[in-house]
Amino acid sequence: MLALLSAFLLWLAWPPFSFTAPLLLIAFIPLLFALEDIMRNNYSRKGQKVFLTAGLTCLVWNTASIYWVFNAMNAILPTIIAMLISLIPFGLGALLMTLAFRLYYQLRKRNNFIISAAGLLSFWISYEFLHQSWDLAFPWMTLGNGFASMHQIIQWYEYTGVYGGTIWIWLSNLFLFQIIYNYRFNKPTKVLVPVIGWGALIVVPIALSLTIYNQYTEHLNPSEIVVVQPNVDPYAKYGSMPVEAQIENLIRLSDSIAAPNTEFFIWPETAIPEMTNEEDIYGSHIYYRLQDFLNKYKNGNLLSGIESYLLYDSAKTTTARSLENGQFVDYFNAAAMFENAGKVQFYHKSKLVPGVEQLPFAGTLSFMKPLFAAFGGTTGGYGRQKEPSVFYSQSGIGAAPVICYESIWGDYVSKYVKEGAQFIAVITNDGWWGNTSGKDQHLDYAKLRAIETRRWVVRSANTGISAFINQRGDIVQQSKWWEPTALKQEINLNEEITFYTNKGDYLAYLGSVASILFLGMILIKLRKRQSN
Incomplete structure (x- = not known):
């Protein structure tokens, strides 16, 4: 029951619930009491009981918060395959969390x-860092993300990133647990001082954040942006509606709200659904139509999602596929920027969804490529680029083309900014998840990127929610779900670099080093025990 109580509090504190995020600061306390009870009583197989009890919390919390993953998988894949792929975020994330508690027990x-x-905190940070770094990456449930719905109280993420939130949550839970435990069982005479200390741990960061939030002023450097939400059903996008008709719809929505001085039009992920050879782009009918559209806007640039490919004479990449004519091809979930001066730039999505857009551990599991290919053709086989690249307009404005899932990585998005991005353009297609909390969580997480980098986030989502988010993380404008629309906003470009942008996930590295030291302590004591 204590394990389920923690799971309930964690779920209730998680986006998109509003004003409940502070529950994260106490949510693990019931579970910690359950584990302490196991460790102090005469149970057999205590390690196994710790693992199962903590695992119950983690599995229920994960599944309740990201249930929408199965909805999306079940709509495009057979049910059994969908269930297996859904285990990546549901089961694997919960397993890694649970291992942190098992090591804590040791x-x-x-x-x-x-x-x-201290070991538990370090092991947890290591789990989060691993789960954003390897081929099965899914950092959606990183603890620091939980404050996205109350961004006013974590403005200090510009110094720490989301790992600062993770540390804050765990320090609060561990400190208060120890206070309550000592008072309940050890009956200390001095309780007031520890309680005041815990209160300061909570109040000081919030007070600092609110001060930053209220005093933060954007430097005036305006640029007018239009985001478009075409509202094309992603499951009927291919075949039911001609490519030309989809592009004309996008142009119509853009023109309906744009002004002659509009500098950027942002269209969503895969807005241009025709598979396009990047090397032949200047001769394509799409290119000529988009140039006609941009000619009306003197400084106009179009940043759009596009499906593209490149042909090679040899297998230049691990994702390249052989063709019957002896050539090789790489397919990309890409972004392209079209200037009215004629130049086109491409960016290839780097953070690919495991199992859907890439085959995890492709070198080791290359024998499974035919299986993935059988479920959707390009499933598990998109090409990628290793590092982010910035789109520069003819006037020198740097835009970060962040495609969907990539917006979850604070460190990765900060690399765009270090390369010169003055605003962040998130292009996404959240319609795969339906009208679930997935789209709302994704929107909330974008606010964290605005705070970490102090950049406006301009969000174009195919079916919603499209939005403009300022440098404090406030949503200035947003669309409704599942309606065709366009939004226009004058944003402020920024060139300053925050501490977090400059240093990246330094807290994750420190936590990982500490976890290695604590793991060494465990191994040394196990060896001594065996030798005795």
Whole structure:
């Protein structure tokens, strides 16, 4: 029951719920009491019981918060395959979280609470860092993301990123748990001082954040942006509506709200659904139509999602596929920027969805490529580029083309900014998830990128929610779900670099190093025990 209570509090605190995020600061306390009870009583197989109890919390919390993953998978893949792929975020994330508690138990057996708590915090950070770095990456449930619905209280993310939120959550839970435990069982005479200390741990960061939030002023450097939401059903996008008709719809929506001085039009992920050879783009009918559209706008640039490919004479990449004519091809979920001066730039999505857009551990599991190809052709086989690249307009404005899932990586988005991006353009197609909390969470997480980098986030979503987010993380404008529309906003470009942008996920590296040291302690004591 304690494990389920923690799961309930974690779910209730998670976006898109509003004003409940502070529950994260106490949500793990019931679970910590459950684990302490197991460790202090005469249970058999305590390690297994710790694992199963913590695993119940983590699995229920993960599944309740990101249930929409199965909805999307089940709509495009057979049910059994959808269930298996859904295990990546549901089960694997919960498993990694649970391993942190299992290692905490190993420390707790032979060390005091302070050392064990420091180990638990380090192991948790290592799990989060691993789960954003390897081929099965899915950092959606990183603890620091939980404050996205109350961005006013975490303005200090410009210094720490989301890992600062993770550390804050765990320090609060561990500190208050120890206070309550000591009062309940050890009956200390001095309780007021620890309680005041815990209160300061909560109040000081919030007060600092609110001060930053209220005093933050954007430097005036205006640029007019139009985002378009065409509202094309993603499951009927291919075949039911001609490419030309989809492009004309996008142009019509753009023209309906644009002004002669509009500098950027932002269209969503895969807005141009025709598979396009990047090397032949200047001769394509799409290119000529888009140039006609942009000729009406003196400084106009179009940043759009597009499906593209490149042909090679040899297998230049691990994702290249052989063709019957002896050539090789790479397909991309890409972004392209068209200038009214004629230049076209391409960016290839780097953070690919495991199992859907890429085959995890492709070198080791290359024998499974035919299986993935059988479920959708390009499934598991998109090409990618390793590092982000910035689109520069003819007037020198730098735009970050962030495609869908990539907006979850704070460190990756910050690399665009270090390369010169003055605003962030998130292009996405959240319609795959339907009218679930997935689209709302995705929107909320974009606010974190605005705070970390102090850049406007301009969000174009095919079916919603499209939005403009300022440098404080406020949503200035947003669309409704599932309606065709266009939004126009004058944003402020920014060239300043925040501490987090400059240093990246330094807290994750420190936590990972600490976890190695704590793991070494566990192994040394296990070896001593075996030798005795």
